[in-house]
Amino acid sequence: MTGDGGSGAAGVDPQLLWLDRPRPRRGRRPAYSREAITAAAVALADAEGLDAVTMRRVAAEVGAGVMSLYSYAPDKETLLELMVDHVSGELSPVDPPTGDWRADLKAVAHLQRSHMLRHPWLPAALATRRTPGPNTLAFLEHALAVLRPTGLDGGTKLEIFAQLTSFVAGHVAHEIAQAAASRSADRAAAEARYLAAVAADGHHPELAEALASPGRPLTPDATFARFLNRLVDGLDTA
Template sequence: MATEYSGGDPERSLELLWGGRTRPSRGPKPALTLDRIALAAIEIADTDGLGALSMRAVAERLGFTTMSLYRHVPGKAELLDVMVDTVNAESPMLEEVEGGWRAKMEVCAREEWALFHRHPWVLQLAWHRPALGPNGTTAYESALTALSGIGLSDNEIVAVFNTLYGYVRGAARVSVDAKLAERHTGVTEDEWWSSRDRYWRELVTPERFPTLNRIRRSDAFDAIGMDFEFGLERVLDGLAALIDSRPLGAKADDRAL
């Protein structure tokens, strides 16, 4: 999946994200709103990918003209920002999660993993140039708060979150790519590998590659979900070692239990 970068007007995006969804308190309810546009766009992207997303496609799904959309959002770039912040509302508020920092980060990681699979197009958008909307900002505040007061410096808090989020995003991209490949080609992973029987039978022989063949026979290469959980626990173990090395680390986590 190619990475996309927003080319929209940043000031207009901020206006849309933080003020563009305010509805009038009086008068008839508008037939077309920014929320409706964003939800329709998300449905298209979820089903067919970002390549199928256009202002025209969204307008057709809603039964309006393309020009009608431009009264609410300047273009696709700004619409993408609104779409991302809309799905960011699905991120958990970690203040509601019982337990210490690790329990909260486990929930955060697993929920983000699920979000990426519900909305795989999010993985195509640049991580370091996020949509600066209220939902995403609230979720980020929640995560940073969960990592505060446990002996980490502010720089370490950001680094710990980035390490965890980077792992989840990277693992999700591998998993999502596998699912998208099956959807777009109509060929399952088993079918793809079965069609390469000569690779295993003649080229990658047990005599030449004994370890690879042993692991293949154990079906370990099929355990994508287990790979995520295994990696998540190892990342959290490493972060726990750092936090426990701080004077407040273990005590702060104990207090939250």
């Protein structure tokens, strides 16, 4: 038992976590379930951020003693694994792959972005390696099916999916930070004045030219779509 600090060097054993589920004990039915505890942790992270998720806080949310939670999740690292896979159940694609792998891969990325915006703590949680649970594996299976028409080997397809997920997570993290910063009108105006001064100082001609170029739609959706197009359209399947 390691409390809120993680599970140490050994990490989470995926065999024990996902395949060797504990059998129900005889006698009185447990007052809590792993699913209910995970859902409470997700709700807490959605509302207050990942730092708010501690074993003590989750126990308080479900009305349990801290010690009783350890039979469901022995540490916060395990709880994070459960949380990531729990919300991955929302990623069920509506339609099967069309055969146009670039369009389908972009649809995968848009699903991931919407998913991470609903759960802003996910990019940080995904920054460390997670063992894929059943919901995560189902989405991975779909992504690999999307890439089947490329004829690429399995390892390369896994790398492309990892690259795509990393891109989406990084973009969403930046998007969330920018949205928070833009809520300050004074800060946005100050940044605009600063960039205008830099562009006019004669020492940054490349930047001045770039800032003077025709404007593009700067909505979050349009910006993400442009970045995603560059990434996916530039993939080499030769």
